[in-house]
Amino acid sequence: MALNSKRKAAAFVGIAAMSLVTAACGSGSDSGDGSDGTAADTKDYSKWCDLKSELTGKSVSIYTSIVTPEDASHKASYKAFEDCTGVTIKYEGDKDFEKNLPQRAQSGNLPDVAFIPQPGLLQTMVDTGKAIPATETVGKEVDQYFGESWRKYGSVDGTLYAAPLGANVKSYVWYSPKAFADKGYKVPTTWDELMTLTAKIAADDPAAKPWCAGFGSGTATGWPGTDWVEDVLLRTAGADTYDQWVAHKIPFNDAKVADALSKVGAILKDAKYTNGGFGAPSTIASTTFQDGGQPILKGKCYMHRQASFYASNWPEGTKVAEDGDVWAFYLPSVDTSTKPVLGGGEFVTTFRDAPEVKAFAAFLASPDWANAKAKATTGGGWVSANKGLDPNNLVSPIDQQSAKILADPAAVFRFDGSDMMPSAVGAGTFWSEMTNWIKGQDDKTTLDNIEKSWPTN
Amino acid sequence: MSTATPPPPVSGAVADAASDVHLDTPAGRRRRKSSAGNAARAVTSPWASAIAIVLALAWTTPTVGLLVTSFRNQKDIQETGWWHALSTGFTLDNYSQVLGGAEGQPPLTDFIVNSFVIAIPAVFLPLLLASLAAYAFAWIEFPFRNALFVGVFALQIVPLQIALLPLVTMYQQIGINGTYWALWLSHSAFALPLAVFLLHNFMKEIPASLLEAARVDGAGHVRIFFQVLLPLITPALASFGIFQFLWVWNDLLVAITMLGGNAGEGSLAPLTMVLNNISGTLGNRWYLMSAAAFISIAFPVIVFLSLQRYFVRGLLAGGTKG
Numbered sequence: 193m194a195l196n197s198k199r200k201a202a203a204f205v206g207i208a209a210m211s212l213v214t215a216a217c218g219s220g221s222d223s224g225d226g227s228d229g230t231a232a233d234t235k236d237y238s239k240w241c242d243l244k245s246e247l248t249g250k251s252v253s254i255y256t257s258i259v260t261p262e263d264a265s266h267k268a269s270y271k272a273f274e275d276c277t278g279v280t281i282k283y284e285g286d287k288d289f290e291k292n293l294p295q296r297a298q299s300g301n302l303p304d305v306a307f308i309p310q311p312g313l314l315q316t317m318v319d320t321g322k323a324i325p326a327t328e329t330v331g332k333e334v335d336q337y338f339g340e341s342w343r344k345y346g347s348v349d350g351t352l353y354a355a356p357l358g359a360n361v362k363s364y365v366w367y368s369p370k371a372f373a374d375k376g377y378k379v380p381t382t383w384d385e386l387m388t389l390t391a392k393i394a395a396d397d398p399a400a401k402p403w404c405a406g407f408g409s410g411t412a413t414g415w416p417g418t419d420w421v422e423d424v425l426l427r428t429a430g431a432d433t434y435d436q437w438v439a440h441k442i443p444f445n446d447a448k449v450a451d452a453l454s455k456v457g458a459i460l461k462d463a464k465y466t467n468g469g470f471g472a473p474s475t476i477a478s479t480t481f482q483d484g485g486q487p488i489l490k491g492k493c494y495m496h497r498q499a500s501f502y503a504s505n506w507p508e509g510t511k512v513a514e515d516g517d518v519w520a521f522y523l524p525s526v527d528t529s530t531k532p533v534l535g536g537g538e539f540v541t542t543f544r545d546a547p548e549v550k551a552f553a554a555f556l557a558s559p560d561w562a563n564a565k566a567k568a569t570t571g572g573g574w575v576s577a578n579k580g581l582d583p584n585n586l587v588s589p590i591d592q593q594s595a596k597i598l599a600d601p602a603a604v605f606r607f608d609g610s611d612m613m614p615s616a617v618g619a620g621t622f623w624s625e626m627t628n629w630i631k632g633q634d635d636k637t638t639l640d641n642i643e644k645s646w647p648t649n
Numbered sequence: 650m651s652t653a654t655p656p657p658p659v660s661g662a663v664a665d666a667a668s669d670v671h672l673d674t675p676a677g678r679r680r681r682k683s684s685a686g687n688a689a690r691a692v693t694s695p696w697a698s699a700i701a702i703v704l705a706l707a708w709t710t711p712t713v714g715l716l717v718t719s720f721r722n723q724k725d726i727q728e729t730g731w732w733h734a735l736s737t738g739f740t741l742d743n744y745s746q747v748l749g750g751a752e753g754q755p756p757l758t759d760f761i762v763n764s765f766v767i768a769i770p771a772v773f774l775p776l777l778l779a780s781l782a783a784y785a786f787a788w789i790e791f792p793f794r795n796a797l798f799v800g801v802f803a804l805q806i807v808p809l810q811i812a813l814l815p816l817v818t819m820y821q822q823i824g825i826n827g828t829y830w831a832l833w834l835s836h837s838a839f840a841l842p843l844a845v846f847l848l849h850n851f852m853k854e855i856p857a858s859l860l861e862a863a864r865v866d867g868a869g870h871v872r873i874f875f876q877v878l879l880p881l882i883t884p885a886l887a888s889f890g891i892f893q894f895l896w897v898w899n900d901l902l903v904a905i906t907m908l909g910g911n912a913g914e915g916s917l918a919p920l921t922m923v924l925n926n927i928s929g930t931l932g933n934r935w936y937l938m939s940a941a942a943f944i945s946i947a948f949p950v951i952v953f954l955s956l957q958r959y960f961v962r963g964l965l966a967g968g969t970k971g
Contacts, residue, residue, distance in 0.1 A: 255909070259926040260754040261934070284909055287926050292905065299817035301826060301909070409932075482932060486727055504933040507724045 233327040235547075237554035241276040243547065248278025250548040255296075255303035256538070257289035261571075268568040273555045279548050297322050304549045307357055307538040310611040311345045312618065314539055318348040324542045326352045327550050333557035337578045341605045346539045354539035355557035358565075359577040361594040362419050362499040362534040362608060364520040366485050371494060379521045383427065386524050387458070393494050394464045401468035403459055404493035405476045406484025407627055412619070416481050417626030418610040419534065420460065420497060425452035426532040427525045431604045434532075438609040440646055444617070445639035453635050460630060468493025476630045488518060497523060499536075500594045504573050512572075513589045520590060522597060533597055536608045537577065566591075577605070614647045621645040719743055719939035726936055743940035747927070755916075757923060757944060764919040764948075767829060767904070768897045771836035772890050778837065779844030780886065784874050786845065787852040788860060798849070804842040812839075813906050820907065829917060831907040836897050844889055851885040852878060887959030895949050901925060920945045 237243070258266060263285045270281045284303065286292055290313060296302050297320045308314045317323045326334070326346070334343050334355050346354040372379070375396060380386040393402035407416050426434045429448040436442045437449060459465050466473045469487025476484075482505050485496030489510065496502075500520070503512050511517045525532060540556050542549050555561050559580025566574070566581060572588025575581075575595050583595040597603055610618040621642045629638040717731040720739040729737060748757050785791070786798050816835055820826035825834075855878065863877045879886075901921040908917055924945055928935045953960070 258930050260929065262930045285926065285930075286905070286909070287930070288905065292909075295814065295906070296909075299814045300821055301817055482935060483727060501931050501933075504929075504931060507727070 233550060235327065235329075235550075237327055237329040237547070237551045238333075238558070240273065240551040240555050243551055244277050247548045247551060250278075250546070251280040251282055252305060252548050252552045253282040253284065253303045254305040254307065255284045255286065255289065255293065256307040257285070257287065257309055258307065258538075259285035259287055262573070265565065265569040265571075265574065269561060269565040272560070272564055273552065277548070277551065279552065281552070293317065294320070302543040304542065304544040304546070305552065306541050306543065308354065308541050309536065309538045311539070311607060312612050312615065314346070314354055314541060315348050317541060318353055322543050323353050324545055326355060326542075327554065329550075329554045330355045330557045333554065337557075337559060337562075337580045339577075339579070341607075342537075342577055345537075345607050354541040355553065356577055357538040357540050357556060359537035359575055359594075359598055360500050360535055361575070361597055362536065363423055363523040363532070363597075364498060364500055364502075365523050366488060366496040366498055366502060366518055366520045367494060368488050368491075368517065369514060369519045370517070371488075371491060377494075380524050381528055382524050383455075383526045390459060390465055390495075397494075400487075400492045400494065401464070401466055402494045403466045404468035404470065404479075404484060404487045404496050405460060405466060406470075406479035406481045407476050407630060408478055408480035408483075412623060413477070414623030414625075414627040415610065416484070416498065417456075417460075417630060418618075418622050419499070419608065420456045421449070421453055421626070422606075422609045423497070423523055423534045424455050425449060426534055426606055427523075427530075428452050428455060430530075431532060431606055434606055434609065438612050440613075444643040444646060445636070450635055450639055453629075453639065457629075457635060474631050477627050485518075500575065500590055501573060503588065503590045520593075531600065531603045533603045533605045534608060535577075535598070535605060536611060616647050617642060617645055715939050716943060719943050723936040743937055744944070747937050747941045747944065754923075754927070757920070757941065760918060760920045760923045761944075761948070763917055764898060764921075767832050767836075767919050768894055770829075770833045771840075771897045772893045774833060775837040775840035775844050775893060776886055776890055779841055779889075780848050780879070780882070781874070782841075782845045783848035783852050784870075784878060786849045788873075789870070801842050801845050805846070809839045809903070813903070817906060827908055827917075832904060835903050835907060836893075836900070839903075840893050840896070844893070847889055848882065848885055851882050855881055884959045887956050891953055891956050891960050894952055898945075898949050 240247075256263075256266075263283060267281075267283050270283075273279065274281055289306075290310065293302075293306055293308070293313065294316055297317060302322055306317075308317065314323075331352050334346065334352060338356050342356045343352060346352055346356060367379075371377075375393075377389060377393070378385075380389050390402045393400075405416065405420075407414050409415055422434070425437065425448065428451060429437075433442070433448055437444070437446065442448075460476060461473050463473055467475045467479065469490065469492035470476075470479050481498070485493075485498055485502060485505070486507075487493035488496055489506070502520075506512060506518055513519060522531075540553050542553050557578075559578055562576045562578040562581040563585050565576070566585035566587075569591075570587055572586070572591050575586065575591045575598065577598045579599050581595055581599075583592045583599075586592045586595055598605065610622050612618065613622065625633070625638045625642050628641075629635070714731045717734045718726055720741070720743070721731065721734055721737065722740045722742055725734075725737040782801075786794060786801075816831075817826055820831045825831050859877065860873055863873050868877070898919075899921060900919075901924075904919050904922055905925070908922070924938065924941050927937050927941050
């Protein structure tokens with residue numbers, strides 16, 4: 193009894209505390225909205241070249257997570273803007289961008305523009321009150337060239353803050369076209385075909401395995417596993433359920449998620465199917481994601497699910513093309529009627545209220561920039577969801593295929609869920625529990641543990 | 650100037666005093682010898698040697714592996730372990746890519762210069778300030794001396810991470826954030842408590858008679874400091890200098906906080922920042938890291954080896970006090 197009443201009292205205190213917290217949060221975001229309520233800048237920035245007299249001699253600093261060698265093509269792509277406006281762009285790349293940006297907001301050392309690769313981080317930066325809503329010009333570009341889902345990912349509480357920049361497609365399965373042709377395998381177009389093919393390969397070639405994977409990635413070990421679950425959930429449960437799951441409107445351990453995880457397990461945890469070139473399925477945990485797909489080249493493994501950017505991990509001299517050494521097919525959906533695409537991208541967030549910054553943001557949201565960037569990326573490995581991007585300007589075949597997938601009207605794009613979840617989960621337990629899972633932990637414990645770790649407020 | 654040519658009386662006094670100090674009684678010498686003998690016997694037991702060798706091997710093997718890896722090409726590293734290196738061959742490609750600047754990457758040599766520009770003032774500034782402060786704490790009587798000294802000592806327990814953001818805000822206000830001044834000042838500030846403490850202990854050990862003799866010969870604080878004390882505390886200065894150099898050379902946190910990310914060509918970034926970024930945005934150039942790491946390691950090793958005799962002496966002198 194006493195215990196009971198004590199518990200009740202504790203619960204009451206807990207509720208009171210929570211309501212205080214929510215009240216605090218509420219007022220916080222209200223005041224944020226208030227300052228944003230001043231409405232987006234309606235000035236037309238789309239003709240940045242005409243603004244030369246106003247802009248010349250100014251400079252814009254940008255801060256990104258994109259470092260060498262990928263930064264060279266970025267710098268080159270700003271040339272046209274710099275030449276015609278007289279603005280100098282100062283580029284700064286930092287691999288610890290995600291950690292350092294909030295810190296720089298705290299110390300008042302923010303750049304003019306930051307390319308934020310996670311909607312969750314965008315939200316955090318908007319919460320600091322330092323991010324500036326996108327101008328009307330940027331809003332129009334986003335509506336015209338990127339579409340609904342991308343606009344949503346660049347918005348916080350319905351206000352557009354950031355236009356998308358680059359993109360990547362994660363729903364890819366890498367394979368060797370030559371090995372497939374030799375054995376007479378066809379690229380599967382439905383999930384059932386994929387599973388049939390998997391079983392067939394396992395039966396045909398005892399010296400190899402149908403799948404190989406690697407979850408290892410230093411402190412981020414486990415993220416390739418989260419991509420697997422997201423990709424499959426998007427297929428089996430649909431985009432709406434996926435959105436609810438990411439927003440925690442349905443629990444993390446919902447039956448639909450359990451179903452998706454078991455489908456992933458049917459591939460990754462089956463010793464007949466993985467881990468080609470490395471050994472038992474548990475070796476997935478210790479194999480780095482860079483190494484994960486390499487056995488394909490040696491014929492030890494047939495398929496490797498990984499994003500478009502894996503193209504740069506093949507050793508020098510590997511031909512990445514439909515008729516080359518390696519190529520990637522779209523990870524099939526349950527049937528051919530739906531085409532969900534899991535991916536990621538960066539968002540151009542501005543922190544200084546100045547015409548040169550706004551003109552630059554407008555430039556980056558335009559097809560002019562997307563095409564300039566495509567031409568500047570001579571080595572391949574970059575794509576944008578901008579519909580104004582001409583795939584022919586892209587150098588590598590895989591980038592062209594990604595651009596086509598992204599621009600496909602039938603495609604339903606969804607952002608990598610772990611990048612949108614609270615970082616305690618999305619960059620924490622989701623990673624670590626997937627690693628435990630591949631080492632042998634069962635489905636239920638894995639999902640329950642992640643659900644338990646979801647922040648309560 | 651006066652330090653270059655010391656007038657005879659003072660140096661004579663110093664020499665006398667020094668010989669006084671080093672005059673040991675035969676009994677004392679014997680005792681020390683036998684205790685040294687005990688220590689020597691203790692560490693020469695075959696078991697201890699075996700354990701030491703095993704430890705040394707365990708500690709060195711990964712480093713050797715890294716060194717071998719830095720000379721292998723990407724494909725070999727990915728396919729076989731470093732112990733297969735003899736059969737797969739070696740290449741200097743990684744080093745030439747790192748030093749010569751792989752695609753889009755400014756050559757590493759620029760950043761080596763940056764690292765020295767950061768490290769050298771960041772070593773000498775705290776050494777100078779700390780030795781002056783240590784002298785005052787050790788040999789000048791002033792009110793609250795002990796309380797102040799404890800205060801300085803206590804500052805050691807403040808983790809520098811706590812001070813980073815407020816410091817950046819301050820630098821921001823006075824307009825030196827993102828310049829070398831921010832780094833020099835921060836590194837000096839973080840080094841001072843330990844430096845003052847170490848040098849103070851060292852100076853305290855110097856016999857008062859020596860300073861008295863100098864004072865009798867008419868030397869003031871400045872002359873005593875520069876001509877009597879500084880030469881005597883060289884081992885301590887050198888050993889702390891090595892510590893501080895290693896720390897500053899290997900520092901990433903302070904540099905990245907004060908300077909921001911790697912701005913590429915013409916940036917102020919030290920070597921560690923390049924190491925942090927060299928594998929590329931998606932980590933696909935990981936194979937360059939071992940080569941870059943070894944280039945970065947080389948300089949502290951050179952500094953350490955060239956100053957190591959001071960280092961050992963400095964450590965021992967600090968330890969045998971009282």
